[in-house]
Amino acid sequence: MSSNAKLSQLNPRQQEAMTYVSGPLLVLAGAGSGKTAVITRKIAHLIQNCGVPAHRITAMTFTNKAAREMKERVGKLIPREESKGLTVSTFHNFGLNLLRIELKHTPLKNNFSILDADDCKRLLMDLMHKDNLAGADSKELIGKAMRRISDWKNDLLLPPQAMSTAETPEDVHLAQLYELYERNIRAYNAVDFDDLIALPTRLLQENAEIRDKWQNRVRYLLVDEYQDTNTAQYMLVKLLVGVMGRFTAVGDDDQSIYAWRGAKPENMALLAEDFPSLKVIKLEQNYRSTSRILKAANSVITNNPHLFEKQLWSDKGHGEAIRIITCRNDDDEAERVAHDLMNHKLMNGKSWKDYAVLYRGNFQARVLEAQLRQMQIPYKLSGGTSFFARAEIKDVMSYLRLIINPEDDSAFLRIINTPKRAIGPATLEKLGLFAQDNHLSLLSASADQRLSMVFAKKAASQLHEFAGFIEDYTRRLHDNDDPVPVVRQMINETGYIDFVREQAATPAAEKTKLDNIETLYSSIQSLITRADDVDERNIESVIRKLVLLDLLEQQQEEDDTDKVNLMTLHAAKGLEFPYVYIMGLEEELLPHRNSIAGDSIEEERRLMYVGITRARQGLTLTLAEQRKAGGQMRHTTPSRFLDELPEEELEWSGKKKQKLSNVDPKAQAAAYLANLKALMK
DNA sequence: TTGTTGGTATTTTTT
């Protein structure tokens, strides 16, 4: 990605993609083909040569990181004054902004909250509990319900529609749960992540006046990673660009790895149908990898069906052979990778940050982490539990959410007894019923004077005290221009800091937690002072937005010390490294077991493709003959993807695997393609 | 009725 930024000249294809502005355009950008360069230069071109004002241009990305990088690179191309008003944001952020501006036309009230996946899970658990459906398999059911509800929202289906499409008794039950969930989340004056796309889309669909307004505002739209759009996102794109179709979508169907969360790679084909004048430009020259690495990547991905054929090439020379290391077990695998990293660095005089180790699941990092620590190799772990999944951050955030949105029962439930206030499940159960009967939020129910008639004296006074405390600080926050000191005082006064101190297992853990809280404070401060939009320079906007931001990521980027990168294959998309290791090339792991059982081997293959194409010079694949799974050592089978690599470019160490006799992937691919074409008719 | 303890299982990927 960075290699291309230095290119002063675009190649003819890239040039064409940049200058084509007269109609809808789809750029099929292979891995490492300089798509970010095209998007950023196109933005500059639109502003400087086509007379489109910056505030009429919107670029959408999927991750905060991509948005940040894009902004940065546009900043290097054109002076700040000229890019003023330009929108570069994630789909979710864009949706949030639209909801904020069009609040009156939404089912939401001012200062609504955003619930993250964890909050939604708790809500569902609670609902199922009340529904008396908590059984032995309740955990499984929760997961199912979460996925299903998300799928429905991504397909823009409301609960009644979900109900009418239900076929099995289980579907009916899930649809009922969906309805209940929607009722509750609205009562909280809250939205979930999927609502940030679905609500704005529905609004634009139903209200022509608002649609016109936004179409006028978004005169040119650029969409990055288009292959990752789900139905709702694609609908949003269509509604924003209108019939004129002034947009550029950039994507690569071979890098579609998010179908599991609703992404529809078919949206690429749909684009050609919905916009008959769609122009398609392919970027096939790769500026990143050696031709050996590309040969391997191409050779794997040809086993997938393709709507658009493309063949990556580069002029970077043949390069080093692709190494495959067979290890005895997962510990051995970690040890070998660590030793190899050490040797390679010393022999070739590289830096730690030149290396990335990629794997299928976060759990695989644990063994490696232990090994790296033992060998004193510095590493940077991305992914895993994010900053906001940390309990202390979620707790403090819940205090803030409750102050801003008193109807946020989800926040209330999280902190009512953290730190301990002697308010347990039984009391909460009663409070919940009382609130429901009187149509109150849990917080206002806690303040209600009638409470003493229903509750024991102690419980009632505890609840009153808590409600008074929140009310008190709500007022203080309002009366004060400088919110952060007030927040700090509140968290101290409520005893949360003492609670963290007492509770922490080790002094180190205590320090991390307190540091995390400090980081949160300073992030709030800087977000308030440095907000892009003046309307967003208040604590309410900032708190809401914080849920969507991964601050740890930003922080980690800032201290870019010399460390080996450890991450999942998913997290590696969009990045590149001189030397890449991919661990665990075994059946059931890569491809993952669930994908083998389900029907999504193609997506696993794309994941493999994404992994391979991260490497510039060196690629090393490892597998273990035995691996711990479910507390037991189990024998493994080498991944089918190893069979799909070009034999002559490989260099094996350890035992070479035997040929697998699996189904002919080409035949599978043809069947799939036929199926897909029939579907699209 | 709440709070603590100690045991157990746990992981595919994320805005």
Place this chain on the structure above:
DNA sequence: ATACCAACAA
């Protein structure tokens, strides 16, 4: 390492 549950103490 964490998170959730069951069982017991106060």
